[in-house]
Amino acid sequence: RDEDGYLFIMGRIDDVINVAGHRLSTGEMEEVVAAHPAVAECAVIGRSDADKGQVPFALLVLKDGANLPAETLRAELTREIRARIGAFANFREALILERLPKTRSGKILRKTLRALTDQASGALDQDAEIAIPSTIDDPAIIDEVRTALAGHPVARP
Numbered sequence: 665r666d667e668d669g670y671l672f673i674m675g676r677i678d679d680v681i682n683v684a685g686h687r688l689s690t691g692e693m694e695e696v697v698a699a700h701p702a703v704a705e706c707a708v709i710g711r712s713d714a715d716k717g718q719v720p721f722a723l724l725v726l727k728d729g730a731n732l733p734a735e736t737l738r739a740e741l742t743r744e745i746r747a748r749i750g751a752f753a754n755f756r757e758a759l760i761l762e763r764l765p766k767t768r769s770g771k772i773l774r775k776t777l778r779a780l781t782d783q784a785s786g787a788l789d790q791d792a793e794i795a796i797p798s799t800i801d802d803p804a805i806i807d808e809v810r811t812a813l814a815g816h817p818v819a820r821p
Contacts, residue, residue: 681710681718686752690720690774693755696748697722697741702730707764709778711757711818712787720745721781721818722758723809734760759816765806767799776800777809784813 665671679691690708697706704727710718722741726732738758745755765773776796782788796806813819 683718683754684716688753693720696744702726702732707772707774707777709774712782720755723777724758724760725763761812766801768801780809784819
C-alpha cells in the first residue's frame with residue numbers, strides 16, 4: 665500500500681526467470697526499475713543466455729522531459745538492482761523504447777517481447793513466426809521494437 669492508500673499487487677504467472685540457477689522475480693526487478701525517477705513504465709523479461717540460461721533484460725519508456733544518457737541510466741539501474749536484489753541477478757541490459765506493446769486493455773505483451781528479444785539475439789530462429797495477439801493495441805509497434813533491438817548489442821552480428 666502506498667502513501668495514498670493505493671494497493672499494488674506484483675505478480676504474474678511468467679514472472680520467474682532462472683539466472684545461473686537462481687530463480688528470480690522479474691516483477692521484483694520491474695518494481696526497482698520503475699522506481700527510478702526517469703522511468704515512466706517498464707517490462708523486465710528473461711533473455712536467453714548460453715552461459716546463464718536467462719538474464720534479465722529491461723525495456724523502458726522514459727518520462728517526458730527525462731534527459732539522461734542511456735548508459736548512465738543503465739548503470740544507475742544496475743547499481744540499484746545489485747543493492748536491492750543482489751549481484752547474482754546479473755542485471756546489465758536495458759533498452760529505451762518510445763512505447764511498449766500492449767493489449768487494448770493496457771497489459772504489456774511480455775511473451776511477445778521475450779520472443780522478439782530471443783529472435784534478435786539468435787536464440788530463436790530468425791524465420792520463426794512470432795504470434796502477435798489479436799488484442800494488441802497497435803500492431804505497428806512490433807516493427808518499432810524489432811528496429812530498436814536490431815540496433816542494440818543484444819542483436820547477434
